[in-house]
Amino acid sequence: MTEDRDERQRHLPAGRKAQLAAYVADAGQVTVGELAERFGVSIDTVRRDLDQLSAEGVLVRTYGGAVSLATVSRTDRAVDQRLTFQEREKEKIATLAAGLVQDGSTIMINGGTTTLALARNLRQHRDLTVATNNLLVPGALPATAVRDIYIFGGAVRSLTLATVGPVSFRANTGAELDVSCDLALIGVGAVDADAGYTTSNLAEAAMMQEMLSRATRVAILADSSKFGRRLFAQVSELGVADYLVTDRMPAPEMRDALEANEVELVVPANPPRPREAKG
Known part of the structure; x- marks a missing residue:
């Protein structure tokens, strides 16, 4: 029953975005394609979700994906990596x-x-x-x-x-x-x-x-x-x-x-x- 409820929630915008944010926080760094496959939605939908979550300060948008705030704050990244952030x-x-x-x-x-x-x-x-x-x-x-x-x-x-x-x-x-x-x-x-x-x-x-x-x-x-x-x-x-x-x-x-x-x-x-x- 719990798995069915979680599966349905993935296709509700608010529920999906909450799970998406939690997944990015846990993974640290993800791609748009990876998220689209995991949550069963289009790449354009994932991009819109990531853009909104970035605007809300939940994660950091990158070229082709996103990284968690914890990953950004704890890692002094090289220039070539930081060029893709924000x-x-x-x-x-x-x-x-x-x-x-x-x-x-x-x-x-x-x-x-x-x-x-x-x-x-x-x-x-x-x-x-x-x-x-x-x-x-x-x-x-x-x-x-x-x-x-x-x-x-x-x-x-x-x-x-x-x-x-x-x-x-x-x-x-x-x-x-x-x-x-x-x-x-x-x-x-x-x-x-x-x-x-x-x-x-x-x-x-x-x-x-x-x-x-x-x-x-x-x-x-x-x-x-x-x-x-x-x-x-x-x-x-x-x-x-x-x-x-x-x-x-x-x-x-x-x-x-x-x-x-x-x-x-x-x-x-x-x-x-x-x-x-x-x-």
Whole structure:
């Protein structure tokens, strides 16, 4: 009797989605085809279910399937794997963040796949000076957008293809040159009302902190799956940022915290507007 009831429930949308969510949570990572076969529905139906569950923050949508939130949070994944996570969300964020960049300005971009998407979305810009620790960014930047590109030296984390070390350049004499930028665009691993912006690696957190300290304006880039979470190393408190660029509105508690810290929330329904940096 129980098996018959479970079988019928699989074909009820609410029941199927609940079982689908539970299955993804247990498996960790699944494909659309696997879910369609298991639950006896079409691939299009599974895609719609996954899209809805992703929008509700239950799982993380990937190209061709989904992964559980637990899998994402406990695993520091390589760049090639993270490129498939939240692709549409990252593209929305990249488009919005590009709107904050002014022609002729100097920007800093940190490691990560969201900032990599941003680099590709600067095709309409001109005369930019870009400094980055992301080894993939120079190849992604449109040639027509850039005046100069600089890579911060240091040790390379093979997992993320980003350098970690001091944010500095040296003159021929060996003296350290003071560097600064108009806008730092920083991708983070998690955003929390109390913990602020955090990431999983201590050395990367230190690199991000240095970029923030050298920026006139700061834009934090994070998709909505990262809300309400905290990772090992704090990058900064909420109020350090001028903007939080994301794919959809966060929960009321987060919105209230951002407003209290004078952080402008930039989402598709609320594109960026020019403003002065925090003084």
